Amino acid sequence: MDHKNYYIEINGKKIPVTEEVYRAYKRPIWTEHKRNDRQKLCQVSSGKGGLKRCTDDCSKCSHKKEGGVLSLDGLEEAGYSVEGFAQDVAEIVAEKMLLEELFRTLKELDPSSQRICKLIMEGRSKREIARIMSIAQSSFEYQFKKLMAFLRECLKNYI
Incomplete structure (x- = not known):
């Protein structure tokens, strides 16, 4: 039976953890990455009456998605302070x-x-x-x- 070792890095030190702790640590990071990826992709016509995610370069897209999920960076850019609200x-x-x-x-x-x-x-x-x-x-x-x-x-x- 093959056991994988899991580590998280805190203050530059790798700490061995259980798979459960590793996944709890990484889940918000993975979720944010997925949200950012989804936010960048607008929905366009599939040509069959439905919608599909756009695969074109978003910086040049005329269908840019509006009303996407805001990130903390986006809130700060809009002038809102998020200091003290996000726990590390x-x-x-x-x-x-x-x-x-x-x-x-x-x-x-x-x-x-x-x-x-x-x-x-x-x-x-x-x-x-x-x-x-x-x-x-x-x-x-x-x-x-x-x-x-x-x-x-x-x-x-x-x-």
């Missing part, structure tokens, strides 16, 4: 990798720590969690600090 794909991939590692780590925790994490994700306060788990507030604080230190250590390569 590398950031999205890094966040996905962090979440995957977090979920893997959470599965390996003891049941008490898993319960604490579940209650935190539900939005419960520390006081509520201590009450729900029937432990003193000071004991919970100790467990909580220990758990957070453990999670930070496990995830330090992703933060």
Whole structure:
């Protein structure tokens, strides 16, 4: 069985990733390329009563497609600022990798720590969690600090 290795480049470093992460990283890039290709091609008569995509040089075409999808570059050229609205794909991939590692780590925790994490994700306060788990507030604080230190250590390569 042949396994292909997948890599993404972040800050000049090639990072090995799973096929799923690679595809999630590349999908928006591929989509933008396809959209740009489609946007450049206008639809003209097929000669049989239908339409087909034009294959002529678009810079010389009299049928130039109007109302195509705007790109970020096109918005900036039109005078709109898109700064701060587009999240860098590398950031999205890094966040996905962090979440995957977090979920893997959470599965390996003891049941008490898993319960604490579940209650935190539900939005419960520390006081509520201590009450729900029937432990003193000071004991919970100790467990909580220990758990957070453990999670930070496990995830330090992703933060």
